[in-house]
Amino acid sequence: MLTYKIDGKTKTEAVGWASEGIKPSEAFELHCKLKENRKKGFGPRTIAEMRAEGDEERSEREAEQRRQARLNISFKDYFEQYYLPEVELANRPETVDKTKIQVNIWIDPVVEGLPMREIGLEYLKRIRANLNRKKRSPRTIQYVFITFNAIWNMAREDGFVEGESPAKKRSFRKTMPKVDNRRERFLTRGEEDKLLEELSRRSQQLHDMALLSIECGLRRGEMFALTWDCVDFDSDTLHLRRTKSDKSRWVPVTQRAKSMLQERAPGNTGEFVFKDRFGRQLVALSNSFDKAVNRIGLNDGVTDRKMRVVFHSLRHSYASNFLKAGGSLYALSKLMGHGSINVTERYGHLANDDLVAAVKQMEASRTAEKTGGKVVPLHKAQGSSE
Incomplete structure (x- = not known):
């Protein structure tokens, strides 16, 4: 035990037990060290302060060890x-x-x-x-x-x-390989019909999934996650909650797609629209799709992988049909769930016919102004019988 005065008060502290190896000479040295610190006003003045300082040093040492371990993590x-x-x-x-x-x-x-x-x-x-x-x-x-x-x-x-x-x-x-994986192939109406007919002979579910992609532009994963409570027959829309961008969106349903869904609709809700043979959510497409494509020769002679027909080509066909019917790129971007209009602009070439017609209309207008003639509005010139 050590007894001393500090800050006008008498303080007694235990040094330790002899059974723990503390010798009287060590206790005396400690007493002299603390006394010297009190006199200088520097360093620990009591055993408690000395222990606290030791704990702080140990904490700092352990913190440094943890920091080094973090820096050395593989x-x-x-x-x-x-x-x-x-x-x-x-x-x-x-x-x-x-x-x-x-x-x-x-x-x-x-x-x-x-x-x-x-x-x-x-x-x-x-x-x-x-x-x-x-x-x-x-x-x-x-x-x-x-x-x-x-x-x-x-x-x-x-x-x-x-x-x-x-x-x-x-x-x-700068030395990374350039990437251009954009699929460019889309199907004509005739090719769509031939493919759907072949798929119906192999798998009705695969036929229905292909039809939904052609008619509504859904991705494969969006169809896998589609449940009946996301299908609104009253408003003719699908509410896609699980998408590539993790942002839900509403997609209009064509009459053709609606009829197919109504034929599939069960009596209860909440189940997946398309299921595997155990009634669970699909995780992959059947290879029957590739077999159907090969059977009707859609990829015969095609060596460029970007031009080969895959399931995703059906989504491109939806984009093509939408634009050729007069839809805008902005609307298509919303319908397909693209994160940026820049992604949608890959389909811009599909609307080239409209652009050519618009330029010809501009040219005709200029000619008419010079000659005093009359320009027929574009929408009438393109098929109106009036």
Whole structure:
């Protein structure tokens, strides 16, 4: 025990027990040290202050150890411990699976065990070289680095790394392969009818899904998630709640699509409109679609993958039919659920006939002004019998 005066008060503190190894000489040295600190006005003056200072130093030391551990975390560890749980909460299972593949197959084998903060351009170039060696498409390469950037950005927000992702450096982005995966093929009315007829012989459900995509422009995933409570027969609309952009939208239903849905409609609501053979939500399309396409020869002689007919081509056919009927790009953007009008502008060439007609009308108007003649309005000139 040590007894001393401090701030005008007598204070007694326990040094420790002899059984704990505290010797009288050590207690005396401690007493002298505290006495000297009180006299100088610097350092701990009591055993309690000394212990508190020790706790503070220990806390600072432990905090520094945690900071170093965060700075030394590997890409894979951060992905599994922090990023993946967030992705699983916010995304569909197929998106999660693709993210795992991008990390486990392409990114981690190159940067395995390396602290994230030490990942530089040389590692990203090796990842890209591996993708090229395996002849992966430009779009796949792009997705791998989109995932890398997303993980890096979240790690930066969490304090695990500093600075911008190395994949965003201008020198790296300039050497990335250019991507143009836009499907350009759409079906004529005759091709639509032949395909639907062939599909009906193979699978009525697949026929109905194809019809809904042609008539309403739905994506495959939007049809998988469609439930009967989203179908409004009174207003002839579909309420799409689960979309690619995660923004719900209303889509008008044509009479042809409405008749098909009414034939499918069960007596109860809440169930999926299209189901697998166990009555559960669909997760993939039957390969009967590709077989039907091949059977009627829609892809015969087609070598450009952008011109091959796939299920998504039906959505493009919807866009084509809408624009050729006089619809605007802005309205089409809303109907198809595009995040930006820039995406919709890929269909602008489908409205070229209207543009040509409009220019010819402008030219005729100029000629009439010079000659004093009369210009027939465009809408009358294009088929009115009046």
